[in-house]
Amino acid sequence: MNAQAAAIETVAGVANLGKYYGAGEQRVVALHDVSVGVGRGQFTAIMGPSGSGKSTLMHVMAGLDTPSAGQVWLGGDEISGLGDAELTKLRRRRIGFIFQAFNLVPTLDVRGNIMLPFQLDGKKPSLQEMAWIDALLNQLGLASRLDHRPHELSGGQQQRVAIARALATKPDVIFADEPTGALDSRTGREVLKLLRSAVTNSGQSIVMVTHDPIAASYADRIVFLGDGQIVADRGPMTAEEISATMLNLEGHAA
Numbered sequence: 001m002n003a004q005a006a007a008i009e010t011v012a013g014v015a016n017l018g019k020y021y022g023a024g025e026q027r028v029v030a031l032h033d034v035s036v037g038v039g040r041g042q043f044t045a046i047m048g049p050s051g052s053g054k055s056t057l058m059h060v061m062a063g064l065d066t067p068s069a070g071q072v073w074l075g076g077d078e079i080s081g082l083g084d085a086e087l088t089k090l091r092r093r094r095i096g097f098i099f100q101a102f103n104l105v106p107t108l109d110v111r112g113n114i115m116l117p118f119q120l121d122g123k124k125p126s127l128q129e130m131a132w133i134d135a136l137l138n139q140l141g142l143a144s145r146l147d148h149r150p151h152e153l154s155g156g157q158q159q160r161v162a163i164a165r166a167l168a169t170k171p172d173v174i175f176a177d178e179p180t181g182a183l184d185s186r187t188g189r190e191v192l193k194l195l196r197s198a199v200t201n202s203g204q205s206i207v208m209v210t211h212d213p214i215a216a217s218y219a220d221r222i223v224f225l226g227d228g229q230i231v232a233d234r235g236p237m238t239a240e241e242i243s244a245t246m247l248n249l250e251g252h253a254a
């Protein structure tokens with residue numbers, strides 16, 4: 001893949017990415033020569049067996065970790081080579097995160113958690129941004145919970161707060177790491193529908209790491225990793241087709 005072309009057509013991408021840990025006998029190749037671009041306004045799932053490099057790829061794409069080799073792009077900007085301070089600013093302004101464990105601030109209520117990205121960036125939301133946040137709160141069924149702290153909410157409600165927080169700033173891309181991993185299957189499906197709707201109805205770009213075939217079946221595209229490399233890159237698939245592909249990959253790895 002041509003890195004420059006990827007930068008023009010994609011909202012986030014990596015070119016010839018390598019991530020290595022340790023040296024000599026201890027050397028672990030987490031990712032080797034991975035090139036992939038994530039489409040703007042698309043829901044992309046990253047799947048693969050345990051240890052295949054999913055989290056590492058997500059962390060490097062999101063500027064949470066630095067590459068050992070290759071380039072990383074966010075929109076038209078190369079972010080590989082940026083220092084910690086610049087990466088922190090970039091993550092605050094241009095990237096949203098949704099984690100398996102929700103990662104809400106326990107001492108802040110729902111409103112405080114959703115406003116956090118603005119606060120950390122030292123700015124007040126504009127009137128337009130406030131209107132968008134109000135619409136999100138209504139859509140996510142959180143309007144009557146604004147004064148509640150995370151421990152007063154169910155897991156599904158907490159994840160909805162995390163989704164609202166991620167969507168509030170309309171980031172270039174949202175990275176979701178096993179967003180349904182801590183939820184029962186019914187609540188998990190509700191969360192997946194919300195993510196799907198953010199892509200379909202609001203044009204948000206989402207990259208989701210998961211090993212749940214049902215979660216990945218909500219995506220427009222599924223990138224399969226095996227042993228630190230991309231082994232398949234597909235359009236939408238059913239959960240059954242995804243399970244079969246995973247079994248095949250795990251069979252090869254065994």
Ligand SMILES: Nc1ncnc2c1ncn2[C@@H]1O[C@H](COP(=O)(O)OP(=O)(O)OP(=O)(O)O)[C@@H](O)[C@H]1O
Nearest residue numbers: 021028029030048049050051052053054055056057
């Ligand atoms: N800090 C580290 N030091 C050494 N090796 C690491 C480190 N982080 C990850 N690895 C190794 O890199 C490889 C990829 O790990 P990664 O966590 O990206 O996989 P994964 O596909 O997300 O796995 P899982 O589904 O189990 O979370 C694994 O072999 C892992 O042991």
